[in-house]
Structure formats: structure tokens, C-alpha cells
Amino acid sequence: MRLSALRLLLTGCAALALAPVAVAQDAPVIVDPPLSPPAVVIPPAEAVDPSEALPPAVVPIDEEVEEAPPAPPIPAEWAPVPLDPAGRSAYGLYLSGRVAGIRGARADAAEFLARSHALTPEQPVIGEEAFRAALFTGDLETVVRLTPMVESTPLFADAGRLFAVIRLLDQGDGAGARAALQDRPFGAPYGSVARYLLPAVNAAAGDWDAALQPVQAAPGDPAGLVLRLQRARLLELRRRHEEADAEYQALMALPEGVRLFGVAYGEFLERRGRRAEAEARYRASLAGPGPEPAALRGLERLQRRARPPAAPSVTANAADALVFAAMEVTEYDLHELAAIYLRLALALDPEDSTALRLGHAFAGAEQEAPAQAAFLSVSEADPIVHAGAQYNLGLSLRRQDRPAEALAALRRADAAAPGQVLIALELAGQLLANGEPAEALTILDRPMLNTADQPAATRFLRGNALHLLGRIEEAEAELWAALQAQPDDPALLNYLGYLWVDTGRRVDQGAEMIARAHAAEPDNGNIQDSLGWAQYRQGLYEAAVETLEGAVEKEPANAEINDHLGDAYWRVGRRREAEWQWSRVLTLDPDADRRAAVERKLAEGLGDPAPAAAAGA
Numbered sequence: 001m002r003l004s005a006l007r008l009l010l011t012g013c014a015a016l017a018l019a020p021v022a023v024a025q026d027a028p029v030i031v032d033p034p035l036s037p038p039a040v041v042i043p044p045a046e047a048v049d050p051s052e053a054l055p056p057a058v059v060p061i062d063e064e065v066e067e068a069p070p071a072p073p074i075p076a077e078w079a080p081v082p083l084d085p086a087g088r089s090a091y092g093l094y095l096s097g098r099v100a101g102i103r104g105a106r107a108d109a110a111e112f113l114a115r116s117h118a119l120t121p122e123q124p125v126i127g128e129e130a131f132r133a134a135l136f137t138g139d140l141e142t143v144v145r146l147t148p149m150v151e152s153t154p155l156f157a158d159a160g161r162l163f164a165v166i167r168l169l170d171q172g173d174g175a176g177a178r179a180a181l182q183d184r185p186f187g188a189p190y191g192s193v194a195r196y197l198l199p200a201v202n203a204a205a206g207d208w209d210a211a212l213q214p215v216q217a218a219p220g221d222p223a224g225l226v227l228r229l230q231r232a233r234l235l236e237l238r239r240r241h242e243e244a245d246a247e248y249q250a251l252m253a254l255p256e257g258v259r260l261f262g263v264a265y266g267e268f269l270e271r272r273g274r275r276a277e278a279e280a281r282y283r284a285s286l287a288g289p290g291p292e293p294a295a296l297r298g299l300e301r302l303q304r305r306a307r308p309p310a311a312p313s314v315t316a317n318a319a320d321a322l323v324f325a326a327m328e329v330t331e332y333d334l335h336e337l338a339a340i341y342l343r344l345a346l347a348l349d350p351e352d353s354t355a356l357r358l359g360h361a362f363a364g365a366e367q368e369a370p371a372q373a374a375f376l377s378v379s380e381a382d383p384i385v386h387a388g389a390q391y392n393l394g395l396s397l398r399r400q401d402r403p404a405e406a407l408a409a410l411r412r413a414d415a416a417a418p419g420q421v422l423i424a425l426e427l428a429g430q431l432l433a434n435g436e437p438a439e440a441l442t443i444l445d446r447p448m449l450n451t452a453d454q455p456a457a458t459r460f461l462r463g464n465a466l467h468l469l470g471r472i473e474e475a476e477a478e479l480w481a482a483l484q485a486q487p488d489d490p491a492l493l494n495y496l497g498y499l500w501v502d503t504g505r506r507v508d509q510g511a512e513m514i515a516r517a518h519a520a521e522p523d524n525g526n527i528q529d530s531l532g533w534a535q536y537r538q539g540l541y542e543a544a545v546e547t548l549e550g551a552v553e554k555e556p557a558n559a560e561i562n563d564h565l566g567d568a569y570w571r572v573g574r575r576r577e578a579e580w581q582w583s584r585v586l587t588l589d590p591d592a593d594r595r596a597a598v599e600r601k602l603a604e605g606l607g608d609p610a611p612a613a614a615a616g617a
Contacts, residue, residue, distance in 0.1 A: 082119035082120055083119070084115060084118075084119060088115075089119075090116045090119040090120045091116075093112045093113070093115045093116035093119070094112070094113065094116040094126060096108075096112040097109045097110075097111075097112030097113035097116060097129070097130070097133070098113075100112060101133055103369060104367060104368075104369025104370045104373070105369075106133045106134070106136045106137045106370065107133075107134075107137040107139060107142075109130075109133040110130050110131075110133035110134035110137060110139070110142055110146070111142070113126055113127075113129050113130035113133060114127075114130040114134075114142075114145075114146055114149075116130075117130055117149060124149070124150075124152070127146070127149030127150060128149065128150055128153065128156065130146055130149065131143070131146045131147070131149055131150045131156055131159075131160070132156075134146055135159060135163075135340050135343075136336070136339055136340060136343065136370065137343065138343030138344065138346055138347050140163055140166060140167035140170065140344075140347055141167070143159075143160060143163040144160065144163055144164050144167055146160070147160030147161070147163070147164070154187055155187070158186050158187055158190050159190070159340070161180060161183070161186070162186070162190055162193070162194070162344070163344070164180050165177050165180045165181045165197065165201065166318075166322075166344045166347055166348060167347075168180060169200075169201065169204055169315055169318055169348060170315070170347055170348055172204075174201065174203070174204025174205035174206060174314075175205045175206070177201050177204060177205065178201050178202060178204070178205040178207070181194060181197065181198065181201050189329065189334070189337060192223065192325060192328065193321070193322065193325035193341060195223060195227075196223065196226050196227065196230075196321035196322075196324060196325055197318055197321050197322070199211045199212075199213075199227065199230045199231065199234060199317070200230060200234075200314050200315070200317040200318035200321060201318065203234050203237075203314045203317075204314045204315070204318075208234075208238060211234055212231060212234055212235060212238070214231075215227045215228050215231055220255075222256075222328060224254060225251065225254060225256060225257060225260060225261070225324070226320070226321055226324040228247055228250060228251040228254070228257075229251060229261050229264060229320070230317050230320070230321065231247050232244045232245075232247035232248045232251060232264075232268070233264075233311065233312050233317055234314070234317065235247060236268060236271075236311050237311055237313075237314070241272060244268065245268070245272075248261075248264075248265045248268060251265070252265060258284065258285075259285075259290060259292075262281050262282075262284055262285040262292070262295070263281070263282065263285050263292050263294045263295050263298060265281055266278045266279075266281035266282045266285065266295065266298050267298065267308060267309050268311075269281060270298065270301070270302070270308035270309075271308045271309075271311060275302055278298065278302065279298075279299065279302055281295075282295040282296075282298040282299050282302075283295070283299070286299075293382075293384040293385065293388075294353075296384065297382070297384075315348045315349060316348070316349045318348055319344075319345040319346075319348040319349035319351070319354070320345075320349075322341045322342070322344050322345035322348070323341070323342065323345050323354055323357065325341045326338040326339075326341040326342045326345070326357065326361065329341070330361065330364070333364070335361045335362070335364035335365035336361070336365045336367075338357075338361040338364075339358060339361040339362055339365065339370075342354055342357055342358040342361055343358065346358065352378045352379055352381060352382060352385045352386070352389075353382075353385055355374050355375075355377045355378050355389070356374070356375070356378055356385055356388055356389050356392070358374040359371045359372070359374035359375040359378075359389065359392055359393075359396075360392065362374060363392065363395075363396055368396050368399060368400055371392075371396050372393055372396050372397070375389040375390070375392050375393040375396065376389075376393065380416070383416045383417060384416075384417060386416050387413045387414075387416035387417035387420065387423060388413075390409045390410070390412040390413035390416065391409070391410065391413040391422075391423050391426065393409040393413075394406045394407070394408075394409035394410035394413060394426065394430065395426070397409060398430065403430065403433060403434050404434070406430055407427075407430045407431065407434050410423065410426055410427040410430050411427065413427070414427045414443075419448060421448060421449065424443055424444075424446065424448070424449060425449070425457065425458065425461065427440075427443060428440040428443045428444050428461050428465070429461055431443070432461065432464050432465060432468065435468075437464070437465040437466075437468035437469050438465075438469065440461065440464075440465045441462065441465040441466065441469065444458060444461055444462045444465060445462075450462075455485070456482040456483075456485040456486045456489065456492065457482075459478045459479070459481050459482035459485070460478075460479065460482045460491070460492060460495070462478045463475045463476075463477075463478035463479035463482065463495070463496075464495070466478060467479075467499060472499070472503060472505075475499065476496070476499065476500075476505070479492065479495060479496040479499065480496065483496055488516075488520070490516075490517040490520040490521045490524070490527060491517075493513045493514065493516050493517035493520075494513075494514055494517040494526070494527045494530050496510070496513060497509075497510040497511065497512075497513030497514035497517065497530065497534070498510065498514065498530045498533070498534075500513075501514070501530070501533060501534045501537050502533070502537075504537070507534070507537050507538060508538070510534060511531075511534035511535070511537075511538060514527065514530045514531050514534050515531060515534075517530070518530075518531045523554065524554075525550075525551045525552075525553075525554030525555035525558070525561065526551075526555065526558075526561075528547060528548075528550055528551040528554065529548065529551040529555070529558070529560065529561040529564060531547050531551075532544045532545075532547035532548035532550075532551055532564060532565075532568065533548075533564050535547055536548075536564065536567065536568055536571070541568055541571040541572050542572055544568040544571075545565070545568045545569060545572055545574075548561065548564050548565040548568050549565060551564075551565075552565050557588055558588070559585045559588040559589065559590040559594060560590075560594070562581055562582075562584050562585045562588065563581070563582065563585045563590075563594060563597075563598060565581050566578045566579075566580075566581030566582040566585065566598075566601070567601075567606060569581060570601075570605065570606045571606070575605070579602060582598045582601050582602050583602065585598045586598060586599070
């Protein structure tokens with residue numbers, strides 16, 4: 001079976017080059033978060049095993065602690081039924097909360113569940129559900145208000161206390177934030193984030209001696225990165241510039257320091273008037289496999305001689321600490337916990353790049369609705385970040401099988417960053433999937449993509465577009481070139497092999513290529529269909545029936561595979577089964593051409609088999 005588009009596999013910090021701009025520097029687009037912590041993260045404050053760093057939705061059971069008595073069961077019938085002043089029942093509010101949660105409307109879910117719990121305070125499980133829903137909204141007031149419901153669960157109680165710290169910081173009450181932070185030690189998994197927040201909280205409380213304490217971190221301890229950055233920034237706020245510069249240089253000497261915080265040092269150098277050093281730092285941050293988009297903005301500022309960005313405030317430092325904590329827990333795949341930290345960071349400092357990270361966190365947790373809301377919240381202020389948000393929005397919509405909306409988002413990403421290779425490839429692939437090969441080919445023929453050394457993926461997409469446009473010889477040339485670059489790629493083997501088989505150009509060679517693809521991916525129903533169709537075209541009808549039956553088992557809702565199986569049944573004399581199979585095709589939303597062909601077969605059957613196609617040279 002031919003593939004209508006190549007599904008590119010995007011992993012890691014994908015940020016490829018834009019076309020040259022005025023500063024003669026390629027601009028990366030954020031399609032995944034540009035920064036990531038070291039591969040191995042050991043929170044030194046607690047020595048927490050990754051398996052113990054549970055997100056707030058999971059409550060660990062300590063066997064040494066006597067279990068609390070079970071909550072009384074919800075009665076089969078309340079007499080009288082608990083109603084709120086608006087006449088809404090506890091049952092109705094609870095169900096409304098659950099439905100809102102399923103739809104991704106966590107703020108509504110938290111409010112409905114909290115109101116249900118207010119009517120049924122003897123049901124702590126409802127209070128816990130309300131609290132969990134509120135955690136992901138970033139609504140500081142709601143979480144703090146609901147925290148008393150969960151005081152008996154330490155994991156939830158600590159989460160509520162963390163929200164209280166951030167709320168007090170946001171309100172300008174640094175002393176209150178410090179008192180809440182130091183009231184008692186935070187348990188796992190919050191100990192590290194509390195440690196990262198402490199310098200900024202001390203500064204907000206006016207205790208600069210404590211805020212500027214030298215960093216004590218063992219070599220390899222990732223806490224040293226974020227704590228040194230905070231100390232450097234806080235020293236700058238106190239106008240102790242030489243000490244701040246020394247701290248930045250110590251930070252640059254640490255593993256990952258340049259990659260993670262080179263731009264921050266460049267901005268400091270800009271503010272100190274050391275423009276040449278700042279430019280060198282920005283260019284270094286754009287080099288390598290994970291370029292930092294903010295470095296491009298720094299180069300543009302230097303070229304325009306614009307004012308450098310202001311030194312980050314105390315609350316901005318706290319927000320950065322939360323972002324770093326989110327990056328850290330992402331290494332353990334604790335995406336929901338990362339989302340909570342990022343919500344708190346946005347409450348303190350609403351940055352588009354943080355909102356983009358929040359979308360990634362929700363997507364990593366397979367929560368597409370809040371992920372899409374986060375991506376949509378990213379403004380157009382920075383075209384690079386906006387392009388990354390729209391790109392990821394398109395991928396999320398594609399995962400939900402919403403191709404028209406996915407295409408619209410990818411178009412917006414391409415318009416914001418028209419020279420970005422990765423976005424252009426995804427846009428072309430989506431256009432092919434949506435049946436628009438002519439526009440896809442126009443994109444693939446852009447000079448930045450149609451190069452002498454273009455990768456196999458680009459040639460594959462171009463061959464796909466040419467095939468759909470009926471330009472078979474050109475398509476064959478592109479696909480053959482792609483196959484030479486990746487001779488064992490199952491998708492390429494399958495596509496070109498099917499093209500040769502289906503057009504009768506090189507049936508035997510195509511069948512051999514498809515067999516290799518099937519051996520590489522035996523569970524792929526589309527490739528198995530190609531193999532069965534190759535056997536059919538070779539006149540091996542009994543073998544084709546067996547192969548195609550297996551393909552239909554794997555892809556039962558695929559119109560093309562069912563159609564092929566109907567043809568094979570007819571050739572072996574199983575005509576009633578063939579007619580049943582063709583009738584099924586009509587229920588699977590086939591395209592107009594296939595529908596017409598199937599209806600004709602149902603009326604007339606199949607004629608004599610075509611003469612064996614040439615094997616080819």
C-alpha cells in the first residue's frame with residue numbers, strides 16, 4: 001500500500017536553521033524546548049530515587065503508617081439531596097466536574113468538584129479530586145483555598161504550600177513567602193524546587209546576605225547551575241557587577257553551563273557595554289545541535305544598537321527556578337509535575353517561551369486539550385517562539401486526527417518562520433496527507449529544501465507529490481535517489497516497490513523490495529497489504545488471499561486493503577466473500593474514484609485478469 005505522506009519522527013531539541021537574516025546568522029525555531037538539563041539528574045537535597053518522585057496525582061502508600069479509616073461511602077440516596085443555593089445537586093456538580101476534566105477544562109472541573117465537596121464534606125475523595133484539577137490550572141487563589149481539604153495527605157499538602165509560597169511572592173509579600181517556604185521541610189518531590197526558590201525568596205524578603213550566600217553544590221550536581229545563575233543575577237541587582245561576572249564565568253565553566261545559560265551571560269555583557277564579548281557569546285549559543293533562539297534576538301539588538309534587556313527581577317529569578325525544576329522532572333517523564341511548575345512560573349512571569357514549554361509538558365502527558373490551549377496562548381511578539389507554538393499545535397491536532405486544523409496551524413508556523421526547514425517539511429507532509437500535492441511540491445522545491453545534498457526524507461516527500469500528480473518517471477527518480485541514501489528504510493522500500501508493482505513497471509523488483517520492507521516491519525498492515533497486492537499482480541492469488549487477510553486484521557478500517565482482499569477472493573472463486581468485502585469498502589468512506597470502481601465491481605464483477613506485467617530490467 002502506498003503512503004500518502006511521510007510521518008517524520010521528531011525527537012530531541014529540534015531547532016534547525018532559518019534562512020540568513022540581516023545579522024548573517026541562522027535563526028532556530030523552538031519546536032521542542034531548546035534547553036534541557038543533564039541527562040542524569042540527582043536531586044541532592046533529598047537523594048530521591050526517580051521512582052519515588054511521584055506527581056501530585058499519585059499518592060504513595062507508606063506501610064509503616066497506620067491507614068486512615070476509609071471515607072464513608074456515598075449513600076445510594078441522600079435525604080434530602082444536598083443542593084447549593086442555585087439548586088444544583090452534589091451529584092450534578094460532581095458529574096459536571098468529571099466531564100469538564102475529561103474535556104481538559106481543568107479550571108471548571110476544579111470549581112465544580114470543590115462546590116460538590118462543600119455540599120458533602122464527609123467525602124474527602126471529592127476534595128482531593130478538586131485539588132488535583134486545580135493544580136494544573138495555575139490558579140494560585142483556588143489551590144490555596146482548596147489546600148485545607150488535603151492537609152491529611154502530605155504530598156498534596158506540600159503542593160498546596162508551594163502554591164502559597166508563589167502566591168505570596170506574586171503579591172509582593174517576600175517575608176510571608178519565606179516563612180511559608182521554611183515552615184517545615186518539603187517532602188519528595190518538592191525538596192529540589194524549594195531549594196532552587198530559596199535565594200529569590202530570601203531576596204524578596206530583603207535578606208540579601210542569605211540570598212547571596214556562595215553556592216554550595218557538589219560537582220555534577222545540577223542544582224549548581226540554577227543556583228549560580230540566580231546568584232549572578234541577584235549580585236547584578238545589587239550592583240556588585242564584578243562578583244556577578246565572576247559567578248557567570250564560573251557558571252560557563254560547568255558542564256552544560258554554556259549551552260543552558262550562555263544567552264543570560266550575553267545579556268549581562270550587553271548591559272555592561274561589552275558588546276563584542278556579548279556578540280561572541282550569542283554566536284556560541286547559536287552553534288551546535290541545540291541553538292538557542294534568544295541568542296538571535298541578542299544579535300539583532302546589537303546590530304540595531306537597541307537597549308539591552310533589563311536585569312531579571314527577583315520574581316523573574318523565581319520563575320526561572322521553577323522552569324529549571326520543570327526541566328529536571330521532565331527527565332523522569334513526570335510531565336504533569338513539570339506542568340504544575342510551569343504554571344507557577346507563568347503566574348510569576350508570563351513568558352511565551354514558558355507557555356511553549358507548558359504545551360510540551362501537557363503533550364508529554366498525552367493531554368492534548370490543555371497542550372493546545374498552552375500553544376495558542378503564545379503571542380506573536382517573537383516570531384520564532386510563535387512559529388514553534390503553531391508547529392507543535394499542528395502536531396497535536398494531527399495526533400487527534402484533525403487534519404484541516406493541523407494544516408492551518410502548520411501554515412501559520414511556516415508564515416511566521418518561512419525559512420525553517422523542519423516546519424516546511426511537516427507542512428508539505430500535511431498537505432500531501434490532505435490531498436494537496438501541487439502546493440506540497442511548491443514547498444518542497446524551495447531552494448532551502450531542493451538542494452544537492454537534501455536528505456532522503458525530502459526526496460521521499462517530493463516523490464510522493466510527483467506520484468500523486470501523475471508524474472511517474474520524475475517520482476520514480478526521486479524515490480530511487482532517496483532509496484540510495486537509505487537502502488534499508490522500510491517506508492521507502494514499500495513506497496517505491498508498490499509504485500513499481502501497481503504501475504506494472506517492475507513487478508518482480510517491486511515485490512522483492514516490498515518483501516524486504518515486510519521483513520523489517522512484519523506488524524505493519526500497510527506494508528503487508530503491499531506484499532499481498534504484489535502477489536496478486538504476479539498471479540499468486542492463493543498467497544495473496546492469505547497475506548491480505550492478515551493485512552485486514554491489522555488495518556480493518558482501511559478501504560484500500562479491504563478492496564484488495566475482495567479482488568483476491570474473486571480470483572480464487574470466493575465470489576460471495578468478494579462481494580461482501582467490496583460492500584464493506586463502501587462503508588469505510590473511500591474516495592470518489594475507489595467508490596465508483598467498487599460499485600462497478602459489485603455490478604459486473606472482475607473481468608479476466610490482465611496479462612502478467614513485465615518484470616522490468
